[in-house]
Structures are given as structure tokens and as C-alpha cells.
Amino acid sequence: MQHVPDIKDLAIDIEKIRKDFPLLQEKVYGQPLVYLDNAATTQKPQIVLDTLIEYYTRINSNVHRGVHHLSQEATNAYENSRKIIASFINARKPEEVIFTKGTTDGINLVAYSFGRGEIKPGDVVLASAMEHHSNIVPWQMMCEDRGAELKIIPMDEKGELLMDEFSALLTDKVKIIAVTYVSNALGTVNPIRDIIAQAHARNIPVLLDAAQAVQHMPVDVQELDVDFLVFSGHKIYGPTGTGVLYGKEEWLDRLPPYQGGGDMIKTVTFAKTIYNVLPYKFEAGTPDISGAIALGTAVQYVQQIGVENIQAWEEQLVEYAVQQLQQIEGLRFIGNPKHRSGAVSFLVYDIHPYDLGELLDKQGIAIRTGHHCAEPVMDFFCIPGTVRASFAVYTTFEDIDRLVAGIKKAVSMLR
Amino acid sequence: MTIKEQQDELISDFSFMENWMDKYEHIIQLGKELPLIDEKYKTPDHLIKGCQSQVWLHTEMQDGKLVFTADSDAVITKGLVSLMVTVFSGHTPKEIAESEIYFIDAIGLSNHLSPTRSNGLLSMLKQIKLYAVAYEAKSQSQKNGTEL
Numbered sequence: 001m002q003h004v005p006d007i008k009d010l011a012i013d014i015e016k017i018r019k020d021f022p023l024l025q026e027k028v029y030g031q032p033l034v035y036l037d038n039a040a041t042t043q044k045p046q047i048v049l050d051t052l053i054e055y056y057t058r059i060n061s062n063v064h065r066g067v068h069h070l071s072q073e074a075t076n077a078y079e080n081s082r083k084i085i086a087s088f089i090n091a092r093k094p095e096e097v098i099f100t101k102g103t104t105d106g107i108n109l110v111a112y113s114f115g116r117g118e119i120k121p122g123d124v125v126l127a128s129a130m131e132h133h134s135n136i137v138p139w140q141m142m143c144e145d146r147g148a149e150l151k152i153i154p155m156d157e158k159g160e161l162l163m164d165e166f167s168a169l170l171t172d173k174v175k176i177i178a179v180t181y182v183s184n185a186l187g188t189v190n191p192i193r194d195i196i197a198q199a200h201a202r203n204i205p206v207l208l209d210a211a212q213a214v215q216h217m218p219v220d221v222q223e224l225d226v227d228f229l230v231f232s233g234h235k236i237y238g239p240t241g242t243g244v245l246y247g248k249e250e251w252l253d254r255l256p257p258y259q260g261g262g263d264m265i266k267t268v269t270f271a272k273t274i275y276n277v278l279p280y281k282f283e284a285g286t287p288d289i290s291g292a293i294a295l296g297t298a299v300q301y302v303q304q305i306g307v308e309n310i311q312a313w314e315e316q317l318v319e320y321a322v323q324q325l326q327q328i329e330g331l332r333f334i335g336n337p338k339h340r341s342g343a344v345s346f347l348v349y350d351i352h353p354y355d356l357g358e359l360l361d362k363q364g365i366a367i368r369t370g371h372h373c374a375e376p377v378m379d380f381f382c383i384p385g386t387v388r389a390s391f392a393v394y395t396t397f398e399d400i401d402r403l404v405a406g407i408k409k410a411v412s413m414l415r
Numbered sequence: 416m417t418i419k420e421q422q423d424e425l426i427s428d429f430s431f432m433e434n435w436m437d438k439y440e441h442i443i444q445l446g447k448e449l450p451l452i453d454e455k456y457k458t459p460d461h462l463i464k465g466c467q468s469q470v471w472l473h474t475e476m477q478d479g480k481l482v483f484t485a486d487s488d489a490v491i492t493k494g495l496v497s498l499m500v501t502v503f504s505g506h507t508p509k510e511i512a513e514s515e516i517y518f519i520d521a522i523g524l525s526n527h528l529s530p531t532r533s534n535g536l537l538s539m540l541k542q543i544k545l546y547a548v549a550y551e552a553k554s555q556s557q558k559n560g561t562e563l
Contacts, residue, residue, distance in 0.1 A: 029435060352489035354468055358529060359491075362435045384468075384488075413440055414490050 011309040018394050020045040020301075031364030034399045034406075039184050039212055039343045039390035040368055041234045044298070048238060051297040055290040063289055064263055064280070078289050081296025082279070088299045089229065090220040091246055095278040098252070099292045102243035103211040104134040106230030107178070109245055109282060110207055111138035113255040114176055121147030124173040128153040128161055128190070129380060130183040133373045135209045139178055153179070155380070159186035159335025163194065170202055177206045181213035185374040185386065186335030187318070187343035189213075196225055205251065211235055215302065215392070216342045217311045221246050233291065237392075238298035242291040245282070252278050259284040302393075310393045314342065317391045317400065324404045330411065334386045343390035345372075348407065351414050353385045359410035360387075365403055418510060421502045422518035429522045438522075442494035449497035450504070452484040463539050468492045470539065474546045480505050481547060495524070495536055503543055508554065511547035516540060 018024050023043045026033050035043060055077070061070035063078045079094070086094040100106040119125075125139050129152050136150075143150045151174075153166045177199050182189050192208060199206045205227035213219055215236040221229055228251065233242030247255075257264055257275055261284035266274040275281050302310065321344050325331055330349040348356060357369030370385040371378045378385055389403055416424070432438045452461070456473040463470040468489035475482055483500045487493040502518065503511055519525050519540075525533050 352468055352492075354529075354532070355489050355491045358532070359436070359439060361529070362439060362527075409436075413436075413443055 011306065012313045012393070014313075014394070014396060017305065018396075020047070021394055022046055022049070024394060028364040028366070029362055034365040034402045036389040036391065036395065036399060036403060037366045037368045038392035038395070039235070039372075039388065041240065042215065042237050042392050043394070044237055044239070045301050047301055048294050048298045051294040052239065052290050055293055060290070062286055074289055077293045077296075078287070081293045084296040084299050085244055088303060089214070089244075089246055090222050092222065092249065096221075096246055096249050096252065098245040098247065098279045098282045099287050099295075100230070100243040100245050101241050101288070102232040102234070103132075103209060103230045104138075106228075106243055106245035107135055107207070107209065108138045109258040110228050110230070110247070110255075111142040111178075113258050113282075115142035115146050115148075117255045119143075119146040119148050119175055122173065123148040123175045124171065125150050126153060126166075126169055126174055126177040126179075127151075128179045129155040130159065130161070130186060130188060130190075130374065130377050131178070131180055132184050132209065132211070133375070135178050135180060136376070148175075149173075152376075155188075157381075159183065159188045159337050159377075161188075161190055163191065166195065167198060170198060170204070172202070174199075174202070174204050177204055178209070179206065180209040180211075181219075182210075182216065182341050182343075183335070183374075183377070184212050184343065185372040185377045185388070186337065186345055187340040187390075188335060188337040189217075189339040189341045192224065192226075200225065212342055215310070216314055218307050227251055233295040233298065236295075236298055237301060238295035239288075239291040241288050242295045244295075249278065252282065257281050257284070261285045263287075305393060313393060314391050314395070317395050317397070318342070318344065320397055321389060321391070321400045321403075324400055325407075328404065328407055328411070331407070334381055334383065343388055345386040345388045347383065347386055348411055349415065351411065353387045355414050356387050356407065356410050359413060360403070360406045363402075363406045363409065365406045367403070418502055418506055418514040422516070422521075425498060425501065425518050426521045435527060439491065439494075442498070443490055444494070445497040445501070446487075446490055446492075446494035449486070449493055449500060450482075450484045452486045456484075457486065463535070463542050468535070470496055470535065472496070472539065472542060474543075474550075476508075476550060480507055481511060481550060483543070492532070492535065495528075495532070496539065499536075499539055499543060503547075508547040508550035512544060512551050 021043045059070055059073040061074040063075040065071060082094045082097050086097045091097055125143055127136060127139055139150050151169055154162050156162055179195055181192055196206050207228035208226050210219055210229050210231045214231045227248050229246040231244055234240040264276050264281050264284040266276050318340055331346055334345040353369035357367060360367055368388045429438055452471050452473045457471045461471040461473055463472055468487055470487045472485045483504045485496045485500055487496055
């Protein structure tokens, strides 16, 4: 086993944190679980699970409708969660926080509404070469529908965006830029402040896919001056099927609604419907009430640890992982960006990622193999997929040691 | 050996292995013994659909018996393909078409492989059986003097 480096940041009580997550206590194939698939989804702390149970045992009721006590309680808890999230990302007001089913849902909402409201034939939407499919396909669908064009900001072999090419792509035809904060496949942290500044200089709004960002680093929407930002609840220790769309109030007011139904209306007649105000205008139908409330709990959990502390801890983990992994013979990183967060992607010799992933699994180590829903990234590197290890607040240096030992064992069997 | 005997032998081999890492070691070893497909057959129409990694399978008739050659870009998959080929190669289309396949479950592969792999394995089984049925139908129609 490798020696654990001097831990620089003692603000994280890793032993205590790990005890908060019941699933981390489980064994897989008789061995303690090493869970390094956090970019896919994170495990949930007990307090999030308790919130879900508490909701259904004590206050289950529909929100924004009833005059009765339970409905008031449920509405209060739901709206309180919105306030917690607004404060977490420093939105100007809670109304700028829309509950969604997740990042995919949030992007589909913006692509649809922005497309209907703002896009004309011949317009251009910009996305980057390292987007997740969920930040490509909704825009493609919208562009096809509106006769617009999706153009791509290219990247280099390190997995970094070519910023000169980005500047060159900025024409008056560009109506919105949709870009990921952190690449799920490569771990690259993009220069989004520069992207937003250049876009705003031309009055172009920016949507940030923050699915791999909010759980790893402080995100302040006012400081970023970003127009739209989306993330998933389940990647920040909250329940699956929950998520957030942040939008500047002036944009959300301006865009037409996405789905029609209950809660998003003020008055309905067969002749005309008057839409409700923000945030309800974009929340048609009964939402995932328990999920949204538990997402608030998850965010509070992160706030209690301190997202800056989480960032400091994970930066050490990433640095240690890169340093240990690069000593494995035949290992090459896919994407080697200067600024990396949360994930490391690699291949070893010509070993198929599925083979490596399967033998790691049998040693109790959960990592992700495949294209990570970013096929264009794999095409760029001419590979069928990668092996990706991704980290969370509860990841330890020992987890990385087990990963390294597991890879060595698997490689010796496969070659 | 009959298809049944082949399966029983495989099940017995695996039963001596205590843990899954040993079983994988054995699967990988079997992959190295796989009769390799001729490079010229590594074409899209020899690819098995439903596999995440690439698997090419070629079938030919020798003295009334089907002989399989194959390859894969993934080592474990190659081992699994080898298991299939060991069980089926050298049997008549009729024997293959009518065979009952139980070794996948008995070894525990269906429970322990990742879902994409076990789906791939089932696709392969289906493909081999389809080949057998097609060859069987062809030989029947030739016997009857009718064109297929």
C-alpha cells in the first residue's frame, strides 16, 4: 500500500463523513466497497434518506393547492428548499430557482423555450466539443425545428477548449452558448468566466451545465453573471429525479413556458390561458415534492461541511490519483487538462475498458467504463471509451490505493 | 462429446474455482484458445449485434458439422465467446438447434457478468442457434430437392 500523503486540510472529518453514508458500509463480493463512480451518481447521506421518510410519514400532501394544514406544511418545506438552493448558488431571489427532474430536463426546458421564443432560421447555437449528450441533443432537436445551426467549440488533445477558435465563432448569428462547467468524461474545468465575458460583450446569453461542478466547488451565479445554470440533485448527494434550473429573472420572464398543466397557470379558459408567475410558470404538474425537499437537505449537508472544504479535499484526491495512476505501466490519461476536477479518465495499453472495469468490479471497486454519454469526445480521441474514476467528499486516499492495486492486478490478468 | 457433455465439463471446471477472480482468469485463458476468425471475415456482417464490445463470428460446414471461428476486441468477451464455441463447434445443425443450454446459468455467468456482457452472451447464443436453424432448413430443402 502507498503512504497517504500529509493531509493539508483538516477541515474535513473524513471518518465522520463516511459514517453518514450507509451504502459506503456495504461490502461487494465480500470486500469493502470502493465507490469511484461519483460523476454518474453520488451516494446519499442518512439525513437525506430520513428527510424522504419524514416527508411521507408526516407531511405528505400536494403543494400550492390545499388550504389544509398538511398542504401548508408540504408547501412550506418545498419552498424552503428552493430558498436553501437559491442561497447555495447565490441567486438574487428564490423565484430564479426552478425545480426540474435533473440536468437533462433543465437543458431541454431552456432549449425548447429559448428556441420557441428567441431562435429564427439561420441563427446559431454554440456548444463545446466535450459536452455530455444531454447538452447536445436538446439543442440539435431545437435547431432542426427552428432551422438553426449548432456549431461546436473545438478542443485539443489535452481536453481543453480552443479559446481562439471560440472567439472566432462568436458572430451576430450566435443566439446562445451552452457549455459545460466541468467535463464529465475528462474532468476538464472550462474557462467559463472568459466564455461568459466574451459572450456578454456581444449580448449572447450563456447556459452552464454545472452537473459536475456544484458538488465540487463554490458556484455563485451572480459572481459568474451566468444566464442559465443547470444541475442534478443526485450528483450532489440528493435523490434521483431531482434537479435545478437557475435562470436570471429577466430571461425566465421573457421565455415562453415549457410544459403546460396544473400549477403553471393563473387562469384557464378554453379561449386563453394566463400563465403563472415565476417559478411556477416552469413547474407544470405536481412536482417531485419529497425529492425537492430532500435535495434541500442534501445541499444543507454540503453547506455544513463547506463546499470550499470539499474542494480542498477533492483537489488533493485528484492530485494524488493522477500521481499514483501515472506510475502504472502502460497507463495513459485521456485528457490531461491543467485544471481538473472530480474525475480522471484513462486507458491502459490496448486493454478494452470493459475488461478492466469488470475485473475492478470483482475486486469491489466501482468505476465507470464506456463513452460516458459523450460519444463525440470518444470519437475525437478515436477510442471506444475510457475507464473513469470519479471522486466525492467521502473518497479516501485508501480508495485510490485500492484502485491502483486493482488496476495492476487486472492488467496482469489481461495481458 | 455431446453438447450436454461439453456443458457438464465446463460447469465442473468452474466449480473448482473459489472466487470470481479465478473464474475470470480461466475465462481469459479460454479466450487464448479460441479458434480465431480469418481476418477477411472481420466485416460488419460478421459482427454480433447486441454486444458492447465487438464480436465477429464465422460459421462453416465441415462434414455435416458446424465449425465456428470468432474474435473480439475485449479479452474477457473473447473468453466468453470461446466458451460458446467450445460447446457448439463440431456439432450438426440439428444438434445445435435442438440443444438445451444451461451452462451459462449453472456457472453463474448470468448473475455475475455485467448486464451488457450477459446480454451480449445471449445475443451470441441466439445468433448461433439461428445459424444452425438456417443450415438445418437448407439441408432439409436440399434433401427434398427444393430450393430454399
